[in-house]
Structure formats: structure tokens, C-alpha cells
Amino acid sequence: MILSNNHIDNSDESAFSPPRPNIMLLGLLMALSTMANSIVAPMLPIYATKLNATPTQIGLLVSIFGFVRFVIQPIIGNYSDKWGHRRVIQAMLALFTIAGLGYAVGENIQSLLFFRSIQAIAVGGLSVSIRAYINQITTKNNRGGVNGTISAMQNAGSLLGPVVGGVAADWLSIQAPFYLLSFFSLIGLILSFSLPNVKFNQYNIDSNKHDKKQTRWPNALYLLAGINILEFVGLGIWVTLWPIFASETMHWNSSLIGLSFSISALASLITAPVWGKISDLYGRTISGITGLLFLLIQPVAVVLFNHNFVLLWLCFVLAGAGGTGYFNAYYTIVGDLSPDGDVGKIQGVLGAASQLGNSAGSILGSFIWQALTIQIAFWTDASILMICIIGYIPLFITEMRTRKQNKTYEEELTQ
Template structure:
């Protein structure tokens, strides 16, 4: 095995990673107080919960439009506009006088959130060196996780300021992020090509013809259903109703899951650049499947915490790597707004459907069966990757590091994955030229 080449990350990456940390920190600051804030307007529990659902629903519904905006306006404009919309709508939440005003403002925030999410993925892909995509995804995911964990802690420290204060603080932080990103990316030589040349577009139909993209969508859906949907909905119920523990222990279980996640997020992304995406996508999904299913059979709290940690380890192994695999599919130069939007929608759809479907299963059978079915969805995702070609071996004719033209311009006769519609597609890592598919490295 050849020694991996150390790739220096461009400064744009660190700007985006810092922005992600602040955004996650602020979201973790606002999310815990939102239902309680809604209750201040005299509504019931269901109505207060609907405020959270409205945000998620607008993210899901507006994702296709966000993809088209990225395609037409470019990543930076949509990114900045999305953050600005979330900042203004969040700040206005602090001034809301009625429940319905709060509902409308959070819905607008959901629209801005999906604009930010889709465009940030696009920006990360555009500025990431192809040989360091896994490493970048690992760092980015880790920064987001740390921000999410610290947010509630900061919120607890600021509890004395009242329920409206977190919205104002988050809004100000987002406006600062918007300014930093604008300045940090304004002179980017990587993104300057947007105005100089027409970036090739990757349509959803083209992406769906690639096995790796279909597998990424399933992994994204499975992760959304199991990690963000069923786990968040069922852990409190399992802890209180089955294990007969205090409600606070549910928070401990969620923290243990996050600890398992954080333990491997960065390493898995980095190592996938050297060993390929498939080992981590297969093993991570399988481990998360076992840990998730084990939650339903836990007889004691220590067992439950151990299962949570195992599930977190598995999730941490496949989460950043699936994003790197998505970048492998799209390539460095192409714009794939609808492709990215579908990736986000698959996770959001899993998050919405997971608790509903598994809740119905648990009602008609048991928690054990419900959690086993959830684990089975992850296992199916792992099985699909067994028969899917390695994504990191895909070659894009427009990539600047392509071995046939090394950034000297796009060769219209290039026969690589992502090339002309009638061009042969890379299969099993072997480019039609006879070279080993890659990014300019010797076979």
C-alpha cells in the first residue's frame, strides 16, 4: 500500500467549518427553549410541538427549490441568503406577539435552513481537495456535533436572561457568520471560476444512473430514520416506560450516543481517503444496526447505555463517509444542486417517517420488534454497499486533477464518469483509458 500524500486544506474549508460550528451552537441554544417559549402563548403541548415540526416540514418541502437556486445562482449566494433568512427570522421570533407569528417565523427559518444546508454541502464539495474529501467531511461533521453538544450547555448558563434571549443571541451570531463567510470566500480562487467559466451541471437523473448515488440515498434515509428519527423519539420512552428510570437518564443516553459518535467521526472520514469509502459505510451501518436493535432488548440501564455507545460508534463511522461518497459522485467542478437536495430530503424523509412507522409497529407488536425493524433498515443499507462499486474511484473529466488533462481544461472527448452523456462510465475503478481510476496518482 502506498504512503498517503499529506494534502493541505485550503483556507475556505476552515471558514466553512467555523461557520458550521457557530450555526450548530446557536441551534442547540434555541432548540431546547422553543417548545417552552411557544407555551408562553397559551397553547397546548401538541401546538408547541408543531412549532418544531413546521421547521422540519419547510426544510423538506423547500429542498428541491434550494437545489434549483444553487444551480442558477451559485453556492455562495444561496449560502449567504439562507443564513441571512435564518438570522432575521430567528431574531424576529424574540419579538413575536402571538403563536401564529411564531409559527410563520419558524417556517421561514426552515426555508433558510435548507438553503444553507444544500449550499454548504455544495461549497464543501467545491473547495475540498479530491484526495481529502473524507478528512474534510470528518472535520466538518465533528465541528457540527461539538456545536450541537455545547449549545444546550451555553443555553443553560444563559437561562437567567429569559426565553427570548437565545433567539436574539443566535440571530446576532448568524449575522456575524454571514459577514465572515462573505469576506472569507469573496476572494476564493477556487470559487472564482464560477464567473469565469460555466460550471457543468449534474442532474438528478444522471446521478441516479450511478450505483454509488443510489446507495448514498439509502444510507442517508436509513440514518435519518434510525439516528435522527426513531432514536430521538424512542429513547425517552424506553428509558421511562420500559427501564423505569428518571426522565433525566434519557439525556444521559443521548449524550453517550454523541460520545460514541465523536470518538470516530474525524478518524473515519480521514481513513476513508486512504482505504476507500465502502469499508466504513458497510461496517458503520452494520454496527449502528446492531446497537440500535439492542436498545429495544436492554434489560438494564448499563446495557442501554452500552448499546447507545455502540450505535453512536456506527453512526460516527458512516455519517462523514457518506458525505465524502456524495462528493465523489458529484466531483469538484460540477454543480449538483438537485442531487444535493435529494440527499438532504432522503435524510429528512427518514426523520419524519421513522418515528411514525416504527411507532405503529411498536404499538401493534413491541418495542423490541420496532427497534429490530429500525436496525434492519440500516442493515439493508450496509448490504447494498457490498455490491456497489467504490465511490472514491470515480473519475470526473472536469476535475482539475484528472490524469489525462491535469487542469488544462475540459477535454470534450474525455471518456470518464461524469463526462459526455454517451461516454463510457467508470466501472469497478478502471477508467476506459486503462489507467486506474483516481485523481492523478500512479496506479
């Protein structure tokens, strides 16, 4: 037991473990969907220009994705709890398949905007339903490790997608990446029928007693949500301004800037399972705080040591690993704290809030850059991450106290 809903769970959860084929299948579905999404992301603006889209329309093509996710995720999360997460996973993969075909045969920017919205629904719904499904088939003793496995597969898809999409566009046609989006999504849809249909957590002895009218979200969940929104504000600042700073101040070319993101993604992929084990063995908050500290190093190093090439790349590696450590802790704690039957709703609401934070960070970073300096924007990013670390302290204290109480209880049982 880690962070609880105001009580200590003394059940022997270690006796239960979700079937490994189900975990690997979930990871494969996450990898396929992430790869499908990242295949088209770099190609979409290029494709839009070939359809004579204006710069404003291309900007709308990008922004509508986040807006639709912000609106739709809480709705899908709520219905995912009612209908079953497996059904929602299948529905979202079907939408992915439709979106890819729609892109490929689209003849104007209006059709691209429509199918971009469909894709946003699919991405948002799949993110919510897969994480909620994970919570339904895991216990507090193995949830961190499972989330680590899923994150590793997700990162693998993110790494492969742009490469596959770029090669397909160069060697076949500009429409080829969109057909691949449909192809990989269709494979995922077929595989998803192998997932067992689980409505409530089979390891929660109170599942059958669940009453939504009596459900009260724990206070720690609100604190965690606030921390995550702030983290996404910082992420929005970084993603928006780092390429500009690297290009204009450090005179890096596009390949080098892209490689900096790829190095972080690779570090994230490699370390994801390790963070999962750390989370399960030593505590979620240990993983979260350490991950945030690694992330904090990145904007500080860019401002202070941007001429030290080796140190910068080391910081990119640490930041990639740190991001995975933080998100592993976040998703696992959300799973630990979510009342059974509200898992999808909570994932949807928090996911929407994250999208809002990311957009706010992009706007805030741009404003600080124009009004002051880009360096101050990076210091703002670092300050936000420090606030997140401070916010984790009450969660850390609660978790350590709970772990100590559980350890004392187990020792009493063995005497």
C-alpha cells in the same frame, strides 16, 4: 479516485489541497449555525406555552420545521448551483439572524410559526450550500478528511447549543436564547464574506465543459439515496422510541436519557476526523459499512441487554461514532458522484428525501409500538440497518475495483 461517474480519473489530485483557513472557517460557520439552531430547539416549546399555545399548536411548531425543509431544500439546492454556494450561505445566515429576532419579539403562536418556517429555510439551505461548497473546494483524495473536520465542528455546536441556551434562559430570560441565535448567526454572516467565491470545482479539469443538458446522475447515486432514506427511517424509529422505552421500561429519568444522547454526540465529535482519514485512505464504503454496523449494535443491545448498564453505555458510544462514520461516507460519496454544476441540486433533493425518511420512521415506529410491541419496533430498526449494509455491498465492490485499477495504473507510470 474512489467512486466515479463510470470512468477512472487518473489526474493527480493529491497535488491540490484547499486552503486550511477556508476549511476551518467553513467548520466554524457550521458550528455557529448548528449551535444557534440547537440553542432554541429545547426552549421553543417552553416559550410557546408561555404564549398560551395549545398542544396541537406546539406539535405544529415542531412538525412544520421538517415539512418546510422537505419542500425547500431541493429548490435552494438548484439555485445554489446557479447563484454560487457562498451567496446562498450568506443569505441563509441572514435568515437565521432574522428568525432569532423574530422569535424574541414574537407575541403569539402565529409569529412563532412564521419565524420557525424562516429558520427551517435557513437550516435546510445552509446544510445544502455548505456541503455543496465543500465539494467545490476539495478533491476525491481529501474530501473525506474535510467532511470529517466539518462534522466534528457541527457536533461541537450541537453539544454546546442546548447548554448555552439553557443557561441563558435560566440566568437572563426566556427570550435570551433567541437573541443568541441572532448574535451567533450574525457573526457567521460577517465571517462568511471571507470565503472565496467558487462556482465550479477548481480541481475538476472538465468543469468548463459542463453542460447540464448532458448531465446524467450515476446509478450509484440513486442506490446511495435509497440507503440513506432507509437509514433515516431507522433513525426516526430510534429517536422516537428510545426515550419512551428508557423511561417506561427501564425507569430512567430525563437527565439519564439526555445523557445517553450527549454521550453519543461526544463520541461523534471525537471520532469525526478519524472517520475522515479512514474514508480517504481505505475507502468511503469501509467507513460507511463499519458505521452502519456500529449503529446496528444499538437497537439490538437495548432489546437484549437493557439490564447491563455498562454494555448499554458502550453501545451508545459506538452508535455515536458509527453515525459519524456513516454520514462521513455518505456526504463524501455524494460529493464524489455529483456532476459538477449539479452539486447543490443533488444535496437538496437527497436532503429532502432524508427528511421524508425520518418522518416516516417516526410514524412507522409509533405504529409498530402500538400495534405490536416496542421491542419489535427496535428489531425493525435493526433490520433496516442490515438492509442498508447489504445495499452498500455493490458500492463496496465498485470502489475496491476502481481503487485496484487506479493502483495498477500508478504502478505502470512508475515503471
